[in-house]
Amino acid sequence: MSDSILSTPATRRAVLAGGLAAVVAATAAPQALADTGIGPRKPGVLPPGVDRATLTRWAEDTWRSLVAMTHPATGLPADNITGDLSTRSGYTSPTNIGGYLWSAVVARELRIITPGECQRRVEQTLRTLLGMEHHEPSGMYYNWYDEASGEALRKWPVTGTTVYPFVSSVDNGWLGAALWVVRNSVPGAADLAAELFDRMRWDAFYDPDGPRPGGLMHGGFFPYDHDRPGGVYRGSHIDAPDVWLTTHHYDTIVSETRITSYLGIMTGQVPAKHYFASWRTFPATCDWSWHEMQPVGETRTYLGIEVYEGAYTYRGMHIVPGWGGSMFEELMPNVFVPEEVWAPRSWGRNHPLHVRAQREHGMAEAGYGYWGFSPASDPAGGYREYGVDLLGMNPEGYFSDQEKTNPDVGFGECREATNPNPVFKNGVVTPHAAFLAMMHEPSQAYDNLSRIQRDLNGYGPGGFYDAVAVKSGQVAQRYLSLDQAMVMGAIGNVAADNVLRRAFSTGEVERALRPVIGMEEFGAGIA
Template sequence: MNSIPRRTLLTVPLLGAGAALGAVAAAGPALAAPAPAAPAPTLSGAGLSSAGLPALVGTAGGGRDERLLRRWAKDTWRSLDAMTVRSTGLVSDNIDADLTGHSRHTSPTNIGGYLWSTLLARELRLITPGEARNRISRTLDSLETMEHHEPSGMYYNWYDETDGSVLRSWPGTGDPVVPFVSSVDMGWLGAALHVVAQADPSNRRRAKRLFDAMRWDVFFDRDVDVQPGQTIGGFWVEDPHRDGVELLPLFQDIPGAEVWYHTEHHYDTAVSEARMVTYLGIMTEQIPAAAYFTTFRTFPPQWDWAEMPPVGDWAEHEGVAVFEGAHTYRGLEIVPGWGGSMFEELMPDLFVPEAAWGPDSWGRNHPLHVRAQREHGLEEAGYGYWGFSPSSDPHGQYREYGVDALGLNPEGYFSDAAATDWHQGEPYPQGLDGVVTPHAAALAMQYERAEAIENLSRIETELGAYGPGGFHDAVAVGSGVIARRHLSLDQSMVLGALGNVLLEEQLHRWFGTDEVAARLRPVLEQETFRAHG
């Protein structure tokens, strides 16, 4: 089984800069596997109604589309099932397209993705309620016995899924691994445990006990310029011997609990997968609501080194001065993420009904981000397909992809490696080997349903990026080279999006309890993004 050199902290901006942090494995074999040649691009419709709401599948094709989506869900679950070790209930990080072997590493994100995918498989009648209950119970058995950081209730970044042991050397290379607790990874495991506690009565008490033990304030750094504080990337429980790392007390109320923090590493952009950690901290009342507003919508206009000058105005929310900025792209004004990827924009929205709770913020930005990604793929770059997000690299192992104009990162996430010399304001070079990932298009279904289904259908039938376990992880549309593997994180995003579409926002309903809504909705609904189409 190939190991993927993959960053677990997928978006790691420093304050005002940008850097990568995470575990990196040795490179395995390239994933070169040519697909059928792509046909000429065909453009789809605008995707938004006059009210700015998602375009829905028409009634004439509704039944046909539902059958298609259910087939995709069934095959996606097949890959997740194949990745799961029966004895531990832990899912592998990745698996080859033939659905054999285990990667010998998994993470809290992967485990969380398997938990919510199991619940959705139950609701979609891919497995029986009894099987779902037993699968979840087995996973909780492992979580209850796995070594973890007990003072905070948090789990380490990497485990061997075959026995639940903490990884201290990387599979295949033997490179040393120092146990690290990642805030963003724990966000997805925490979200999944909260969902299990609502959706699985037989396992509710156990899931809730694990969730309640988690201290989200351990990731909240108050010693920063912007107050009341920001989310930090995580901490090591042993000295990693890295620059910029300090031994600091974990909690003031637990004497002697000290860990190694990277004190310059914060998640400081609003459009980031790390906002799930902020949501969990606010809904458990472990961090203040004002923390939601300390992240950048764009960099402030006085920062003259930024890649793109923003448009916008200053506002104040919860006592925090916020520059309500946006980037301009093809006549649109959009609040950017760090790298301009669909994952940053829409993965938290799988659980938190952001567009409904923040109609003037996320309710504007999510549809615009999807539209911008579609227009980039079909019109600006001319690939004929769209959906850009960190994924397997068809020509290598793992890589960050995005739409550069939708990101704050000065170095850019591009939709293709050949575009790294491209600068804002220049025509986007045509004929590149653009890399699309199906999980990005799947996330977009919640806002441009018909367009996303058409795009995914063509990725399957025209590019051939599909197999017994559902969509392959990515495909380079120019050369036709396919990343013939499945990542459990990406497959769980695909199944999460399909579940929300087919089951009338089921993940939203499980996650958004009355108590959660009472604490989060007033925060999201008070802001107006500078986002216009």
């Protein structure tokens, strides 16, 4: 096959969507791409213990919050909105925009909106994106925009603090995932989505000579000269003018950032060996004794990269931890990629164990009576990272209660335990975390959410509020578009036959990713 045939955007996306046959079809009749898609409104069989009418009502109310967040002139969702759905935040991000796009697809599948309304909404957003300022050499978007105008923010709303345009690898990852979903599931908007997706260069973030063999993804880059916060250096990984790249790289596998790695590998812009560069855990040696606990595991080699398959021990389980121990880190990429199916010896073990561990933490260890912990609005005000501390390598912890109770089980013989049996206090549950868990423990998650709604006043006009403190009864009466989009994504997979997984994980994506992630064996399992 000649390079000239592969050089057009239409044929590149045809390769991703269906291989050689699709290339022939694309070069012969480009309009055929508009006829592809997964087809609207395909219901799934619900697991036992989950009521369809209730789940649909939760989705309807969640979608109402996303509509309220979205500016009618631009089709851009705000980052968040007040609990009465009256006041938008005044800013948005690529992640927020992506979440609105995939939520529209789910809303269509659940018959909340018609296929025509879905297409109109998605098209408006995509046309706004096409006209927005961005880093043109990479096709990537800045972190913050005004949702009312689509203009890149240079001053922060209300405070007036200076905003320096920053191009985030993970935020663009979620926008890229959404564009790929739309390209495969909204026929009338497929060409617009493909145009935006095809110009995105994931290798702009990939550092082949980074601190780990196999290469890591930068946190992002600043495209302009200014007083930059944090460590940066001048350079470029693509044929484009230099930017200011972060010295920070994403280097843990249990992280929402792996969506960017998947996009890079599936498009062929990043080598497959990159998947094995990230830590599963940090080493078990005493000179690494600063992280949360001493792991167990062994070293294996994949694609020439040595990987320490470490795991933490928690309540009789061996679990590969994230950085903070949140459901979001573990399961958000799983909304799009059926990792437990494609990688049964790694994610097929870790996902259900992480969900079980979060449930047992809330119900047994901490005794909150409810569970599900991820970064969210803080019931006491602002925003905070919540999680299960012993499921994260961060020694500072993502804590599950407002008091930041910090267990310390020590590090074998290297560091003595200082708080092995903590008493947890005012726990904070985050409903979107329980919705993500519904993909693995549907009846338990459904019961948990039903009780949060009934017993904790954790529900409002836009669905579940962002977070609830279980003992004080304090509620974060706010809706975050990202968290609401996670709710919509999880419901879509549970109630609409894995709609987002079908849309994202096309045959060509499976051929690119499944052999890579499927070869690995984590150290996860029953201890």
